[in-house]
Amino acid sequence: METRPQLDITLCAPRGFCAGVDRAIQIVELALEKYGAPVYVRHAIVHNKYVVDGLRAKGAVFVEELDEIPDTDAPVVFSAHGVPKSVPARAQARNMFFLDATCPLVSKVHVEAQRHFSEGHHIVLIGHKGHPEVVGTMGQLPPGAISLVETVADAEAFVPADPTQLAFVTQTTLSVDDTSEIVAVLRRRFPQISGPHKEDICYATTNRQEAVKRVAPHVDAMIVVGSSNSSNSLRLVEVAERAGCARAMLVDRAAEIDWARLDGIRTLGISAGASAPEALVDEVVEAFAQRYVITVTASGAQRESIVFNLPRELRTPPAA
Template sequence: MTGTHPAKPRNDGRPPLTIYLASPRGFCAGVDRAIQIVELALQKYGAPVYVRHAIVHNRYVVDSLKAKGAVFVEELDEIPETDAPIVFSAHGVPKSVPAAARNRRMFVLDATCPLVSKVHIEAERLFERGQEILLIGHAGHPEVVGTTGQLPQGAVHLIETIDDANSFSPKDPTKLAVITQTTLSVDDTRDILAILQDRFPDIVIPRKDDICYATTNRQDAVKRIAPQCERMIVVGSPNSSNSLRLVEVAERAGCPRAMLMELSSEIDWSEFEGIRSLGVTAGASAPEVLVDSMIDAFAERFDVTVETVTTAQENISFKLPRQLREVSAA
């Protein structure tokens, strides 16, 4: 399905450019909920509201919340004794973090994405059944740190690549289970799962893919537009896993060059000389205002026509923490 975007074409000698705008793009329900939690906490309790780790991986969002009174820290020990709310980021945290918060009698609002929490619950369930657990994901990513931290040290084995899948040696090949980070490449994960299933026929795989609906939908939309785009811009931050995956997906799907940018001020115009088609999408933690700014920058230099290409409709929303529901309703 395609639609048009309000960008006025101007016939003043500027070269024509068709921008294919991927839909769905940008904020997912988990990101939307996490940002709301910080904003509503500021509204109800006043500043400061402490946030452990970037609430979502987007500098613009983080800076906007800082301007409203949010204070970002990496660890709880950076927070002084306080009655102020402490928010855990959308990526989830190891069990040791809420335990430390309880010890300090901190007032916690958990903004962990419910789809990440679902993976945490699954990991515990599998572990209790005596399964050895493989986690397909990226080392050091906060979500992977949080998921691994649900279980005792050494209980989870990280599988990052096809090579890892080929070389992994289990204690008992009949007692294996796999879970995944929610923001991975759907295709890469499918390839790794296929190898693991081939090597270990008894392996337990998720009943439903752990990769979240929003990651899958954004990748599908990019696959649809990539073949007709000479360039693709993914609006997102360099530390955003799902945004980085969109760049890879675009190039694999036939776009000659895809690039990740946070702001329109980062555009290197030499990359776009002579092009007639451009794809634009945004990672799940990038706000729409940054997409609009990117399109406006091209409209200054090109005679732009914008076509929105829609591959799915999203209407998912997640409940807010009980303490904030009445503020939201008001």
């Protein structure tokens, strides 16, 4: 007789890999195919341990700074989060062959910041201090050209040299709701502030947050598959909690599930951050299937058709 309890699982859609992450991983894999190991990668190519470990097993060598790389002809890949301008400059000074896996939507923010700066604006960057994307964006301009604002309180306290010459850009992986609150404060305090032509928070972050918002109020618990250093994954947990799901948790793998915290649940939502592969979602579903009689349905049918071009160097086939 079946003793496992019934559990209804709702898979949020869209979830998991975005176009920028897919492109970055492809760049490392194709570089390994074309040039052979090692391929050096500055910083985790994307913030997911499973992905990084898989690439390391294929011959990728991950470093935090170029100084850790010996003089070599091997390719050096810059991560999807973007890098300060000083990094490619140092790579060129050392005659390194480098491939830039910066997400094109992050590059768009870099271009915006540069444009505003050239027009005489001081830049306000809404983002999280120390995140590689923020470090990369701030490193596009001279020291002092960008002020970082992390919270509504920061926006209220910010005192610019010239309130009439301001522009703002944002990290691409923020909470849509948090960011709109911060932008509202900046616009109220500095009515002449210039903003992006188009929203900086990327389509994938926005779509995944909206999918979680739809599901979270109707389930007993929510699991977000993603790594603890992944900004967009952390934001999905926060979005679930704010939408009314008190038992929301982030797990890298099924082994991290806190089963005690899930005691008594009858309904569960599952999403995944933009750097988490679908294989890990399958692993989590299978873990629940071991303990429950599960039914699985999908919520949302938003198909993401965005694809980013690979670097020119990788579009040609390997030499015979």
